[in-house]
Amino acid sequence: MTDITRRGFLAAGVASAALVGVGGFGAATGQADRPFVRPPGAESNARLAASCNRCQRCLQACPYGIITPVPLSESLVAYGTPLLAFEHGYCDFCMQCVDACPTDALSYGGPRERDLGVAVVVKDACVAWDWSGCTVCKDECPVEGAITLDDHDRPVVHPDFCDGCGRCEQVCPSASLRAYDSSVQNKGIVVVSRACASAHAARSVTSEELGTGRYERASEALAPHSQGVHPNGPHDKKEAGHENA
Amino acid sequence: MKTHKRTLRIVVALAVLVVAVASAHFGGALPVGTLCLACPVGFAQVAAASQSIPWHLLPGVLAVLAIVFLLGRVFCSWVCPSQLLKNVFGGHTPRGLYGRGGAACEDASSGDGGAPVELSGRTDDALSAAAEKAAPSHSCSACAKGAPSIKTQGVVLAVLLVVSFAVGFPVFCLLCPIGLVFGTLWALNRVFVLLQPGWELIVFPLMLLAELFLFKRWCAAICPLGFFFGLMEKARTKLGFGVRPQASCATCVSSEGCRTCSTVCPENIDVAAVDAPTLEACTLCGDCLENCPTKSIKLAFGAPKNAPKAPEASVAVPAPDEDLASKPE
Numbered sequence: 253m254t255d256i257t258r259r260g261f262l263a264a265g266v267a268s269a270a271l272v273g274v275g276g277f278g279a280a281t282g283q284a285d286r287p288f289v290r291p292p293g294a295e296s297n298a299r300l301a302a303s304c305n306r307c308q309r310c311l312q313a314c315p316y317g318i319i320t321p322v323p324l325s326e327s328l329v330a331y332g333t334p335l336l337a338f339e340h341g342y343c344d345f346c347m348q349c350v351d352a353c354p355t356d357a358l359s360y361g362g363p364r365e366r367d368l369g370v371a372v373v374v375k376d377a378c379v380a381w382d383w384s385g386c387t388v389c390k391d392e393c394p395v396e397g398a399i400t401l402d403d404h405d406r407p408v409v410h411p412d413f414c415d416g417c418g419r420c421e422q423v424c425p426s427a428s429l430r431a432y433d434s435s436v437q438n439k440g441i442v443v444v445s446r447a448c449a450s451a452h453a454a455r456s457v458t459s460e461e462l463g464t465g466r467y468e469r470a471s472e473a474l475a476p477h478s479q480g481v482h483p484n485g486p487h488d489k490k491e492a493g494h495e496n497a
Numbered sequence: 498m499k500t501h502k503r504t505l506r507i508v509v510a511l512a513v514l515v516v517a518v519a520s521a522h523f524g525g526a527l528p529v530g531t532l533c534l535a536c537p538v539g540f541a542q543v544a545a546a547s548q549s550i551p552w553h554l555l556p557g558v559l560a561v562l563a564i565v566f567l568l569g570r571v572f573c574s575w576v577c578p579s580q581l582l583k584n585v586f587g588g589h590t591p592r593g594l595y596g597r598g599g600a601a602c603e604d605a606s607s608g609d610g611g612a613p614v615e616l617s618g619r620t621d622d623a624l625s626a627a628a629e630k631a632a633p634s635h636s637c638s639a640c641a642k643g644a645p646s647i648k649t650q651g652v653v654l655a656v657l658l659v660v661s662f663a664v665g666f667p668v669f670c671l672l673c674p675i676g677l678v679f680g681t682l683w684a685l686n687r688v689f690v691l692l693q694p695g696w697e698l699i700v701f702p703l704m705l706l707a708e709l710f711l712f713k714r715w716c717a718a719i720c721p722l723g724f725f726f727g728l729m730e731k732a733r734t735k736l737g738f739g740v741r742p743q744a745s746c747a748t749c750v751s752s753e754g755c756r757t758c759s760t761v762c763p764e765n766i767d768v769a770a771v772d773a774p775t776l777e778a779c780t781l782c783g784d785c786l787e788n789c790p791t792k793s794i795k796l797a798f799g800a801p802k803n804a805p806k807a808p809e810a811s812v813a814v815p816a817p818d819e820d821l822a823s824k825p826e
Contacts, residue, residue: 259718260717263649263712263718268657271672278668305670307539309529309530312517324697331697332670332676355551355554
């Protein structure tokens with residue numbers, strides 16, 4: 253047993269100051285509960301940030317490779333916690349990530365167990381707003397009734413049905429259909445967290461609104477979906493609210 | 498200094514990283530996770546931040562603590578990615594819990610002109626330098642009594658838990674060098690697989706550089722993992738339990754001034770004069786076994802026996818004798 257040496261004390265002091273600094277920064281900026289689209293079983297962003305020890309096991313467990321760590325540029329504090337990216341796949345609620353999670357960051361039960369977020373249509377990116385004819389998102393949506401077409405054959409998302417699985421975002425062809433115009437970067441339909449400001453936008457947003465509202469926390473989160481028949485693993489379906497409520 | 502053991506340590510630690518990355522790409526059925534799965538600090542932090550106990554982490558944490566209890570700090574030299582970086586980029590100087598080995602020794606052995614301090618570039622002449630001043634007392638055991646500072650590590654851990662509780666997320670995970678190594682790997686993955694470069698690739702290596710190579714006392718004074726390991730070490734020392742390097746009195750030439758073991762040891766442990774508290778710092782790296790000129794050091798089970806200090810143990814030093822003569826100060 254030794255006494256604390258001066259250098260040891262200094263080192264511990266600097267480290268403690270750094271910890272307080274990082275923690276204070278996170279608390280002050282509210283980055284810990286920034287609304288990301290999380291894997292299933294995440295009760296809320298704050299809860300996930302508190303419980304996740306960034307072991308990356310969910311990322312390894314996901315058979316579709318759609319879980320990715322939050323990059324440093326998005327959040328200093330939530331860095332390394334799981335985020336869903338739908339470029340190469342969508343979520344069918346196989347729940348392997350929840351099974352793999354060693355903490356309760358992702359867990360069964362609760363109204364948001366199978367509620368990833370909600371899709372919003374991006375007006376200036378969606379090709380159906382310029383020309384009618386594209387119905388890819390509606391055709392591919394695994395939940396009957398989550399996306400319908402309005403009088404002008406433009407897609408409309410119904411938050412009561414949408415579980416945020418990301419299929420529409422994955423298949424949306426707007427970026428390639430608009431390849432001539434490099435100013436359009438977004439998909440025509442994008443899944444956002446129900447806790448963010450954009451989730452409250454009435455059915456459609458502009459790219460600009462999405463840019464600011466996507467990660468801005470709304471005062472109150474949108475209610476979880478309550479209707480429709482949803483995927484339950486790769487080969488199964490089940491009605492909303494059965495295990496949820 | 499022979500470095501086969503160090504090469505082996507590098508291979509073992511690299512294998513852990515390779516398994517984690519491979520699992521991210523080909524996993525699915527077998528998510529092995531990262532070292533975070535068995536992290537006692539992560540367990541404590543998550544418990545504080547979420548105000549509930551993450552039971553599923555408990556088996557891994559207990560397993561790690563059991564290993565430390567049985568084998569000592571093997572994690573530090575064989576698995577820890579921070580130590581891997583030190584082994585790979587730390588030059589030829591063994592760096593352990595103390596950063597540059599011998600830094601803690603400066604005061605205790607000041608009379609020797611810092612002989613145990615300068616490790617770099619010294620190979621077999623470690624023997625000669627030590628021999629020409631055959632100090633009868635085991636001076637270096639005095640310097641090694643500064644086992645990793647469990648008190649400062651405890652302070653860091655306490656601050657960490659309070660902050661995590663207050664702000665509601667595990668704070669140390671953002672600074673942890675082990676996490677930063679994995680973070681760098683994921684960032685590389687992002688660049689090469691998703692083609693999305695990120696700031697991580699610049700920020701994380703810089704943080705690692707600062708923490709491990711500029712802040713040399715990280716392992717000894719800050720690492721909160723070391724606090725848990727230290728507790729286990731204290732328990733096993735008290736019980737006289739576990740595997741330790743021990744010198745055989747019959748062949749050890751410590752009484753003739755050989756200080757090879759403490760010179761090559763990253764923690765400056767004089768295996769010949771070893772006493773219980775000294776061994777708390779031992780990470781079982783095996784450098785002393787490999788470099789002992791008379792191969793007197795073996796891993797043995799149980800409480801360390803007394804050091805071979807009998808002056809009549811003037812066993813002939815085999816080959817290095819010529820060395821001694823040919824290298825005057």
